[in-house]
Amino acid sequence: MDQLNHLMEGFAGALTLANLMWVLIGALLGTAVGVLPGLGSSMAVALLLPVTFSLDPTAAFIMFAGIYFGGMFGDSTAGILLNTPGASSAIATTFEGHKMAKSGQAARALATAAMGAFIGGLIATTLVVFFAPSLVKLATAFGPAEYFALAIFAFVAISSVVSESIIKGLSALAIGLVLALIGVDGISGTVRYTSGLPQLFDGLSIVVITVGLLALGEVLHVASRVHRDPSAMRIPTSGRIRLSGADFRKALPAWLRGTAFGLPFGVIPAGGAEIPTFLAYGTEKRLAAKRKDPEFGTTGSINGVAAPEAAGNATAGMAMGALLALGLPVSATAALMIAAFQQYGMQPGPLLFERSGDMVWTLLASLFVGLVMLLIINMQFAGLWAKLLLVPRHYLYAGITVLSMLGVYAVSSSLIDLWFLLAIGLLGFMMRRYHFPVAPVLIAVILGPLAETSLRRALTVSEGSLAYLVSSPATIIMYLLLTAAVVLTMVKHAASRRRLRAEAQVLQDS
Amino acid sequence: MSTTQSTSTSADTVRITGFFSGRSELVVTALLLVLATALSIGTATMNVMGDTVPGPQFFPTIVCVLLYALAVAHGISVLRTRRFPQGADSSNPDFSAEMLAEMGDTERAEVFGSSSERPRRTGRVRMYSDWKTIGWIVGGIAAFILMLPVLGWIISAAGLFWVICKAFGSARPLFDLGVSFTVSSISYLAFGVGLGLSLPAGFLGGLL
Numbered sequence: 001m002d003q004l005n006h007l008m009e010g011f012a013g014a015l016t017l018a019n020l021m022w023v024l025i026g027a028l029l030g031t032a033v034g035v036l037p038g039l040g041s042s043m044a045v046a047l048l049l050p051v052t053f054s055l056d057p058t059a060a061f062i063m064f065a066g067i068y069f070g071g072m073f074g075d076s077t078a079g080i081l082l083n084t085p086g087a088s089s090a091i092a093t094t095f096e097g098h099k100m101a102k103s104g105q106a107a108r109a110l111a112t113a114a115m116g117a118f119i120g121g122l123i124a125t126t127l128v129v130f131f132a133p134s135l136v137k138l139a140t141a142f143g144p145a146e147y148f149a150l151a152i153f154a155f156v157a158i159s160s161v162v163s164e165s166i167i168k169g170l171s172a173l174a175i176g177l178v179l180a181l182i183g184v185d186g187i188s189g190t191v192r193y194t195s196g197l198p199q200l201f202d203g204l205s206i207v208v209i210t211v212g213l214l215a216l217g218e219v220l221h222v223a224s225r226v227h228r229d230p231s232a233m234r235i236p237t238s239g240r241i242r243l244s245g246a247d248f249r250k251a252l253p254a255w256l257r258g259t260a261f262g263l264p265f266g267v268i269p270a271g272g273a274e275i276p277t278f279l280a281y282g283t284e285k286r287l288a289a290k291r292k293d294p295e296f297g298t299t300g301s302i303n304g305v306a307a308p309e310a311a312g313n314a315t316a317g318m319a320m321g322a323l324l325a326l327g328l329p330v331s332a333t334a335a336l337m338i339a340a341f342q343q344y345g346m347q348p349g350p351l352l353f354e355r356s357g358d359m360v361w362t363l364l365a366s367l368f369v370g371l372v373m374l375l376i377i378n379m380q381f382a383g384l385w386a387k388l389l390l391v392p393r394h395y396l397y398a399g400i401t402v403l404s405m406l407g408v409y410a411v412s413s414s415l416i417d418l419w420f421l422l423a424i425g426l427l428g429f430m431m432r433r434y435h436f437p438v439a440p441v442l443i444a445v446i447l448g449p450l451a452e453t454s455l456r457r458a459l460t461v462s463e464g465s466l467a468y469l470v471s472s473p474a475t476i477i478m479y480l481l482l483t484a485a486v487v488l489t490m491v492k493h494a495a496s497r498r499r500l501r502a503e504a505q506v507l508q509d510s
Numbered sequence: 511m512s513t514t515q516s517t518s519t520s521a522d523t524v525r526i527t528g529f530f531s532g533r534s535e536l537v538v539t540a541l542l543l544v545l546a547t548a549l550s551i552g553t554a555t556m557n558v559m560g561d562t563v564p565g566p567q568f569f570p571t572i573v574c575v576l577l578y579a580l581a582v583a584h585g586i587s588v589l590r591t592r593r594f595p596q597g598a599d600s601s602n603p604d605f606s607a608e609m610l611a612e613m614g615d616t617e618r619a620e621v622f623g624s625s626s627e628r629p630r631r632t633g634r635v636r637m638y639s640d641w642k643t644i645g646w647i648v649g650g651i652a653a654f655i656l657m658l659p660v661l662g663w664i665i666s667a668a669g670l671f672w673v674i675c676k677a678f679g680s681a682r683p684l685f686d687l688g689v690s691f692t693v694s695s696i697s698y699l700a701f702g703v704g705l706g707l708s709l710p711a712g713f714l715g716g717l718l
Contacts, residue, residue, distance in 0.1 A: 162609065226643060
């Protein structure tokens with residue numbers, strides 16, 4: 001077993017005192033940002049991404065692994081206690097979790113969620129270890145036409161199939177593509193769209209775009225409504241949390257079912273964990289109805305917390321595999337991780353395992369270490385984490401703003417990047433205000449250059465013949481799947497729009 | 511003051527007074543058009559190097575066509591329906607609520623929660639977005655960027671933190687001042703001194 005040897009070497013690299021400390025710091029920071037009300041795991045990654053750049057790559061990625069999973073663990077806490085899930089991947093957990101909290105079982109819900117996240121993450125990471133080399137082998141067989149198809153698949157799936165509106169999704173995608181075009185063209189060396197600013201020759205920094213859209217855009221969006229909307233009520237919890245043997249036996253099948261839903265979505269670019277968590281929740285709901293479970297939907301059933309949480313982390317774990325082996329981001333958060341690799345001059349994909357094998361295996365080993373640490377810190381100190389929900393909103397958002405400025409300035413030490421950050425932040429606010437999805441922008445910024453170079457290479461190889469783009473079975477399958485998904489989405493959207501229009505009630509007093 | 515407080519709900523008041531009522535989203539259409547135009551000018555005037563085929567103008571041209579098409583489609587959809595946002599809205603446009611509801615076997619409204627409030631036609635009209643708060647924050651950030659090289663990280667970051675606390679409605683300005691300086695000093699020590707990020711010391715640098 002080649003992989004086991006590699007993994008053992010990885011553990012040897014990960015289990016040094018310094019690296020354990022980076023995992024722990026990452027896990028603590030990730031959980032903290034995930035728990036804070038209104039912030040999710042993508043915010044955790046975006047805010048903490050620039051700060052890690054002063055570390056050496058291995059330490060930075062180890063810390064990142066902690067942040068990545070920590071955010072996922074933390075997301076559900078705010079959902080269960082406040083009914084305000086930090087990220088939409090925690091919504092499905094919130095349905096039953098908050099009902100449990102309201103009926104005095106907050107600690108049980110938190111424990112089920114933490115254990116579910118652990119099991120989902122553990123199974124997914126184990127699978128990544130064993131299947132990443134096969135994925136790499138698959139990816140090395142990919143030519144420019146296949147890579148272009150993969151990029152198009154990710155573009156259309158995230159901007160049109162899963163999002164609320166096709167026009168808005170595609171507009172967001174196009175905005176992202178424009179941002180990605182700025183800078184020197186890699187193939188010909190032509191300077192493009194820099195309006196003469198030498199600072200833009202390397203392109204608009206990915207850190208500026210992610211921090212601006214995800215962090216500053218969110219601050220401005222919350223600010224635009226902070227004096228108008230009421231704030232949520234908190235349900236108190238305290239002390240340590242534990243699961244009884246009976247709870248464990250009841251939840252185990254749900255954890256496994258959830259994991260099974262989560263795993264495939266780690267390699268399909270469908271925006272991340274939202275779809276599998278909802279599928280897992282729906283399955284538990286139907287099963288509960290069949291079994292006539294009286295808790296489900298009333299006082300809250302632990303199965304309804306267990307399955308979505310396991311699904312969410314299983315997706316996150318598998319997404320790590322797709323990211324390392326294929327260089328394919330399946331969600332906005334995964335796109336941020338790719339940005340981190342690019343910042344160090346590394347391109348995730350098949351070559352990464354050859355060129356930086358040591359680092360990849362150390363990273364995979366630290367995912368396991370991180371999961372164990374997260375389980376401990378979430379089970380033992382759940383009450384303490386819940387205290388973070390008491391941080392007043394004004395300190396929270398002031399802190400986010402200052403941290404955004406710090407991160408962007410630290411990366412480039414240039415004031416002009418801060419002005420770009422403010423501009424992108426305003427763009428992020430405008431997109432939130434008018435319900436434009438943000439994920440397509442990030443996917444376009446990360447995959448845009450790949451799409452362009454693979455398209456141009458493919459057309460150079462084929463001397464301009466477009467038929468080359470659909471010449472292999474892999475490309476044909478991808479385009480067919482995509483077309484089917486888009487047609488189905490358009491039919492569904494049209495039906496729901498007709499229904500909404502029929503029941504629309506515009507003004508309260510007319 | 512008292513009249514607005516008597517309507518304790520946060521329901522927004524709207525009146526159709528002109529062409530742009532409920533159509534402010536045309537701002538986005540305009541942005542798409544500006545981007546498309548800038549991109550086409552940039553592509554047409556590009557100083558192409560090398561003779562690769564397809565060249566550096568090939569992909570931008572596709573994006574350009576896409577942008578113009580989307581701007582038209584978006585403009586039409588905004589013109590067809592006036593939209594008035596209502597109350598708090600926690601929906602996430604990254605995902606179709608309809609799709610998630612179907613997968614989760616729940617009601618559409620449950621996925622992101624829905625506001626029971628509808629905009630009303632009576633009462634004081636105010637903008638959906640609180641531009642005063644946004645203005646404070648954007649102004650604070652702009653002042654921060656201008657002041658950073660002069661005052662250094664500790665003072666300017668503390669100032670930014672304080673302004674944002676104030677904008678978000680904190681009622682304890684003096685206490686906030688203490689928190690601001692604590693945050694900015696700790697971040698300077700942790701990241702500037704500890705991790706070696708280059709944060710400007712400003713005029714304090716000469717004193718320390």
